[in-house]
Amino acid sequence: MSVLSPPVPPRWLAVHPAGLYVAPADLYIDPTRAVPRAVVTHGHADHARPGHDHVLATPETLAIMAARLGDRAGHARQTLALGEALTVGGVTVRLAPAGHVLGSAQVVLDHQGCRVVVSGDYKRAPDPTCAAFEPVPCDVFITEATFGLPVFRHPPADGEIARLLRMHALFPERTIVIGVYALGKCQRVIALLRAAGYDRPIYLHGALVTMCRVYERLGVALGELRPATGADRKALAGEIVLAPPAATRDRWLGRLPDPMIGAASGWMRIRQHVRRSGVELPLVISDHADWDDLTRTIDEVARAEVWVTHGREDALVHYAQGRGLSARALSLVGFDEETGGDADETTPVPDEAAS
């Protein structure tokens, strides 16, 4: 073994019941229960839990947490802008853009000559509502694997939006209602529609309004948004409405004239998920890396070792091992279950009873 090799795997990183633990700095990354010190990669409910004593995150993520969790968003909140670094207990912590949602970050940890990158959730497809993913070469790459099978390959999102707009033109008397997650997907779909030249008002289910306002406050323009709730039923014919996925399966839908139900999610790539969800207009638009981007990223950044977490680990571990890397599945609990109406794309079709 070369004397220049860093100590891999690093003994200062451990998996605890609460999540990934950085011992010298005494902090957890995206802990699944309340802890004294947490680094939070982004604002989705399964990553940003309430009740931590001290939270370190990007200013955008802290704003999102404050909007969602109120005074449970962390006792002490410390911002660390994308690109900035901080040293805690001899560990240098830097946040690099992850391209997942507004404020989302990868956590770059340097300690004892070894660099670990925790990807958090990420994507590499272009997204006008957040900073683009930055590949950071490292010794250990801890990657998400939500879409860690080679059948998950997301098509360009603008093509999906074009399909939506064709259906909109073909069925001008129907209301198109698209199921979207409140944080990220909602604003991205709006931005994609605007980029495609759709400048009519977009109608929102009440549960989506708060996060759109946060995005606008943080400088993401979304065009004219109107509440769908309380709008005149007839006025909604021929309009596009966004709603949380659960609402598109609920009586809430009864207020829309002849709705055509769509959903924007990477899971829409698979027919059985489409059938199960009962949607008429599946849009394969995801905020997670697809198989091609997961593997490309491993090729670009991982120098020695890959740890695979939350998702379909087997295929990605197999891939990394085939590239001569040391790879293993990291079982972190808490990321593979639906955690509420707007958790994220962690599960294909949330059970209706949970909504």
Place this chain on the structure above:
Amino acid sequence: MIRFARLLEALALTPSRSAKLRLLADHVATTPDPDRGWAIAALTDSVGLRNARPAMVRALVQARVDPVLFALSYDYVGDLAETVALIWPAPAVAPDAPPPRLGEVVDRLSAAGRAEVPGLLEGWLDRLDAGGRYALLKLITGAPRVGVSARLAKTALANWGGQPVDALEELWHGLTPPYLELFAWLEGRAGPPTPADDLGLRPFMLAQPLEPDDLARLDPAAFRAEWKWDGIRVQLVGCGGRGRLYARGGDDISPAFPDIVAAMPGDAVLDGELLVVRDGVVAPFSDLQPRLNRKTVTAKLLRDHPAHVRLYDLLVEGDQDLRSRPFDQRRARLEALVARTRPDRMDLSELVPFTDWAALAAVRAGARAAAIEGLMLKRGDSAYVAGRPAGAWYKWKRDPLTADAVLMYAQRGHGKRASLYSDFTFGVWRDDGTLVPVGKAYFGFTDEELRALDRWVRSHTVRTFGPVREVTPALVLEIAFDSLQRSTRHKSGVAMRFPRIHRIRWDKPAAEADRLAALERLLVPGT
């Protein structure tokens, strides 16, 4: 091919008939020849490409993809064509040709020898996107099933071209894909195509349901009565020693019924009911079912489920079109034809004699035969007119049977009903105290009752499976149905014909709903 793939996907996910019509019309309006014609042919399973096998597709993908990754993916997706469509890796060198058109795929595959097919397929898979690859694989390994009947496709074309669907129906038979002369006519660039022979379908004449107070104003002397048999309505067309059998939707079902086609009594067009008959006794509908919806038929099926046509009407005899003649004249010609030719596997639908409506009602009430749905009343002077002309023919169905069943599952509807649980599965009690499903119904209630049912379902859900909810077995539904037959395809062993919700018994305790044993006493004799 890409456009065809988009159409397939949209059709597959669109439950509404009117939306399907619009998608089809949009496709033919915006797609050039010959691709639009091949799309219609592919949807109605008239392309006939069968020279690729799943094994060939599997071999192609395994040459390209790591076997472990393929196995994990196939296991997850569960469908070979879909797995291959999604996993197919981009070629190392980007193809310099655009994606193939549907017409190109059909032409080249039809002309290709077996050894050339893998190479063609591989080249196309490289040039298509995931949706296009899926459509291609489904096209060559089996018909894409997206709920488009021949009738629906013809209706879409007729609506789009501003022609009556019956006109299109009559000349359809002489057409072959990609239907260039048809599109020329529908676009007003040419006259109607002339059929090559007389094996085309004549549009069916249908009956209207008899309403309770209709009889009072109808003259019994003007009407003839026949039994309404529970099979499928068909038309037999014989011409020049060849024969065709059409179902009511316009589908040519001849290949599945060689026994009937072989029995055609010369040049004629006959209207009748397709049944299974053994030793002169009509079997229940469930006995006919194994013969339906197939491309071919086995010797065993031919033997075990012998098909038969009970003849109702004669539309054409020789080169004489009889459709404008009165029913009584056509009937006399039909009787003479049957007496003269004595065709195998066919007989006359007997006329039921009666003098007044009360007598006929008594006859109708006494009918308990397995395959009788009720009576048909036909005006003796009625011409054979396409569609459902008012006042000419009536169907007078037998009073329905009823049973009290317990609601077990509910499923969300589609379109206007998408927000409501509107499809209901119900069951009856077995002796061991468990419920067994006996049927499914999604009509028979008012909008207000539907909203009440929806509320009840939501507040009594015990489990959900995707769009389906299992509910507490506590609500009794009075189900009306036309008949009850043995069925090996249902766990309960019985199947209802045309079940609908007759009444919601909010008041009745579930324990007092019917038992399976009681239901079985309603089984039609001989089943």
